[in-house]
Structure formats: C-alpha cells, structure tokens
Amino acid sequence: MDIQFLYYEDCPSHDEALERLKEVLNEEGVQAEIEIIKVETERQAQELKFIGSPTILIEGQDIVPVPPDSRYYLSCRVYQLEDGRFSPLPSREMIRAGILSNLRMKS
Amino acid sequence: MATLKIGDPVIPFMLPGVDDKEHSLTDYAGAEVLAVIFSCNHCPYVLAWEDRMIQIQADYMDKGVRFVAINSNDVSKYPADSFPNMKRHAAEKDFNFPYLFDESQEIPAAYGATRTPEVFLFDKSRVLQYHGAIDDHYDNPNAVKKQYLRDALDAVLSGKTPTVQETPPVGCTIKWK
Numbered sequence: 001m002d003i004q005f006l007y008y009e010d011c012p013s014h015d016e017a018l019e020r021l022k023e024v025l026n027e028e029g030v031q032a033e034i035e036i037i038k039v040e041t042e043r044q045a046q047e048l049k050f051i052g053s054p055t056i057l058i059e060g061q062d063i064v065p066v067p068p069d070s071r072y073y074l075s076c077r078v079y080q081l082e083d084g085r086f087s088p089l090p091s092r093e094m095i096r097a098g099i100l101s102n103l104r105m106k107s
Numbered sequence: 108m109a110t111l112k113i114g115d116p117v118i119p120f121m122l123p124g125v126d127d128k129e130h131s132l133t134d135y136a137g138a139e140v141l142a143v144i145f146s147c148n149h150c151p152y153v154l155a156w157e158d159r160m161i162q163i164q165a166d167y168m169d170k171g172v173r174f175v176a177i178n179s180n181d182v183s184k185y186p187a188d189s190f191p192n193m194k195r196h197a198a199e200k201d202f203n204f205p206y207l208f209d210e211s212q213e214i215p216a217a218y219g220a221t222r223t224p225e226v227f228l229f230d231k232s233r234v235l236q237y238h239g240a241i242d243d244h245y246d247n248p249n250a251v252k253k254q255y256l257r258d259a260l261d262a263v264l265s266g267k268t269p270t271v272q273e274t275p276p277v278g279c280t281i282k283w284k
Contacts, residue, residue, distance in 0.1 A: 010280040013245070073184065076279045078151040086154035087246050 001032040001058060001102060008039050008053035011076035013088045017054040024095045030103070045072045052077025056090060056098065063090060063098030110219030113272045117141070117233040118217045122177065122207035125194040130175065130205050132233075139171030140263050142256070143227045145220040145281065146176040146206070148196045149187040152245050152278035153224050157200060159241055159248055160224070164203050167260055174204035179212045180223075180282040188282070215281050225276035226256055230263045237263070239274030 005021060007014035018036070025032055039050045051070045055077060056063045064079065079090045111118065120143075121131040135141050144160065146153050164174045180188040190208050197206045209215065218227055228237035237259035242251045259269035 012277055075149070075185070076151050078149070078154060086151055088151035088155065089246055 001030055001099070002035075002060070003032050004035045004037060004055075004057040004060075006037045006039055006048060006050055006053070006055040006057070008045075008050075008074050008076070010074070011053040011088065013076075014054045017056075017089050020089065020092055021056060021095055024092050024099065028096065028099055028103075030099055039074065042074060045074050048072070050074075054089070056095065058098050058102045061098070061102070063094055110217060111227060111235050111238070113235050113238065115235050117143075117227075117229045117235070118214070120177070120207070120209070120214050122209050122214070123190075124208075125190075125197045125202075125206045130207050135173050135175065137171075138173035139231050140167075140173070140260060141229045141233065142172065142174045142260075143218070143229070144174055144176045145179065145215050145218070145223050145225045145227075147178045147180045147185075147188045147223045147279070147282075148192050149180075149185055150223045150279035152222075155245050156224055156241050156278075161200065161203055163241070163256060163260070166257075167264075168203070170260075170264055172260055172264070176202070176204055176206045177209050177214060178206065178223075179209035179215045181212075181284045182210075183284075185282050212281075212283060220276075221281055222276040222278040223281060224278050228256070228259050228263065237269050237272050238276075240277050243274075245277050 005018055039045050049072050051066055051072060052075045076088050079087050081087050081091050119132040121129055124130045178188055178193055182189040193206055193208060227235060230236050241256045243253040244250045255271055255274050262269040
C-alpha cells in the first residue's frame with residue numbers, strides 16, 4: 001500500500017495525525033511504508049495539489065473526498081468529523097475508511 | 108512569544124466590526140474583564156474551539172466579561188478570511204461577541220500574537236493577566252482537562268492572579284502579508 005503523508009510545519013497537529021495513521025495501520029494489520037512529505041512553499045503546494053495540512057493519500061487518493069473547487073496552498077486543513085464538529089485532524093475512522101476502501105479495491 | 112507580557116497594559120485598537128461599526132478599546136471601558144482573541148474564519152483550530160468561545164462568553168456575560176475577536180489574516184492569499192466572509196461566518200455562528208477586521212495587521216503585530224486562536228485577557232485595569240490557549244484540547248471538548256481561560260476568568264473576577272498566566276497558543280499561524 002502506497003501511503004503519502006503531506007504536512008505543513010506551521011500546523012501543529014501533524015505529529016498527532018501521523019501517529020494516528022500509524023496506529024490505525026497497525027490496528028488493521030497493514031504493513032506500509034509512509035512517505036512523509038513536508039510542504040514548504042506555495043509552489044510545492046500547487047505542484048502537489050496540497051489542500052492543507054495534514055493530508056493523507058492512499059495510492060494517490062485522499063482519504064477524504066476533495067471538493068473540485070479546492071485551492072492549493074499552505075494552510076491547515078479542516079476536517080468535518082462524524083459528529084459534525086470541525087477538527088484539524090482526520091478522525092481514526094476517516095483514516096480507517098481510507099485504508100479499508102483501498103484494501104477492498106485490491107481484493 | 109507575545110510582545111505584550113503579563114502585567115503589561117492593553118494596546119488600544121479601533122477596527123471595523125461585522126456590524127459595520129467602528130469598535131475601539133474605549134467601547135469596552137465598562138467591562139470587568141476584556142478578552143482580545145485573535146481569530147479568523149478558515150483555521151480548523153478556531154473552528155474546533157469556536158463553540159467553546161461562544162459558550163464561555165455566554166457563561167460570563169453577566170459577570171461583565173467581554174470578548175472581542177480580531178481577524179487580521181491576509182485575505183489576498185486566504186480569501187476565506189475576507190470581511191464579507193467574516194460577516195457571513197459571524198451570522199452563521201451567531202457570535203455573541205464583536206468580530207473585528209484588522210486589514211493593516213498592526214494590532215496582532217503590536218500584541219505579538221502569532222496564532223489563531225490566541226487569547227489576551229485583561230483585568231478591569233486593562234492589565235494583561237492571561238495569554239495563550241482557551242483550554243488544553245483543541246480537538247475534543249470532552250477531553251479537556253485544563254480550562255485555562257475559564258480558570259483565568261474566575262481568578263481575575265475574584266481579584267486574584269490566575270494560577271496559570273501563560274500557555275503556548277495552539278492554532279494556525281496568523282497569515283501575514
């Protein structure tokens with residue numbers, strides 16, 4: 001499984017998000033190398049189509065659907081959680097859904 | 108770290124609010140406690156904390172506490188933080204505090220603010236008594252163990268010094284021009 005973790009240093013939650021990703025991978029018994037990409041410039045954000053920090057891509061697919069009119073820039077990303085609250089982090093269930101969706105596609 | 112230090116006097120401001128009125132520090136002269144909170148529309152940390160900000164203001168309104176939120180982000184790079192979007196956001200959330208726009212970015216620079224949200228709490232003499240985060244858990248209000256802002260408000264309203272006067276603000280960086 002090809003996983004990319006993109007982050008912007010100025011957003012403080014990236015360490016926690018990465019930990020969360022590793023924990024969920026472990027819980028699902030998935031062995032995967034995580035490519036960690038630090039997005040440092042606006043140009044890089046454009047090239048990577050980076051909509052905010054943190055972003056988790058599994059086989060190039062964002063774990064959360066990205067609106068078509070999204071801007072690419074150095075910013076913290078807003079996730080809307082299952083209970084409707086907003087958070088700077090994807091929930092464990094969002095991460096899990098992304099992983100399981102990918103596993104289903106492969107099987 | 109803030110340019111303002113604990114024990115320093117407030118720095119005045121005069122800024123337009125989403126109510127289309129100019130707001131100055133003197134408008135809040137009657138408040139027992141004034142909290143200036145640097146904020147914005149787009150930051151997920153603000154969005155995660157906002158309901159708590161609204162609730163705290165509601166809980167302490169009758170005790171003479173007044174919050175003032177200030178957005179000073181560069182709207183050319185972050186159009187979600189534009190003044191029209193501020194009006195929309197304040198209306199959607201039914202803010203119970205003024206939401207002001209500092210296009211010049213002079214106020215956060217003077218205060219030494221770096222993040223959103225970031226609280227500067229002043230007592231009746233307008234001396235800084237608490238600076239930093241609202242509480243210790245940006246993500247989950249049910250997981251909060253330390254209510255920094257509430258505790259500081261209780262202390263200041265009782266004429267005491269808050270036990271915790273400074274915490275690192277947690278949030279998005281202020282988007283400077």
